[in-house]
Amino acid sequence: MRKESARRAPGALEAEVLSVLWSADEPLSPTDVQARLEDELAYTTVVTILTRLHDKGVASREKHGRSFRYHAVDDEAGLAARKMTKVLDNEPDRDSVLARFVTQLSESDEAVLRDLLRGKGRPR
Structure with missing residues (x-):
């Protein structure tokens, strides 16, 4: 019998990532966000969520080396x-x-x- 994983509500991952950004005192890299999340998400998943938040205008990003650092635009x-x-x-x-x-x-x-x-x- 196959165990089904619990699905998150729509937007739940974005809300979790936003919560991490809100609690930070400085812009965070995707690796920083990944480390602060309670769930173990793949790095690529975190990058995708951060990119979506940026595209929606909810998070801004700044170039840092070869990647970006993100912070929430609003509380x-x-x-x-x-x-x-x-x-x-x-x-x-x-x-x-x-x-x-x-x-x-x-x-x-x-x-x-x-x-x-x-x-x-x-x-x-």
Whole structure:
């Protein structure tokens, strides 16, 4: 009987690699990322994930010798904001989507949004 390996959820590997980049104080090489991951991933898999993150604009890279070093462009909040903006950009009726979003906010989230729009708060 063949043992089936557990499949990861879509985007799980990218999330793991991003987590490693977020926790780093400096840009990391694929080897550095591979060493910091809990799972034992092949070097080529790590390079592929880092390349995808770079292509999506989520990670930047700088040349270091013959390879690259990577770092996250945004923190977790910035990444979530980037995703929300991308969703809005793909909607033909942006105003309706924003209106619906705002009507579904909790009272506390609405208060935060009002403060931000008045310039009384700042993004964290």
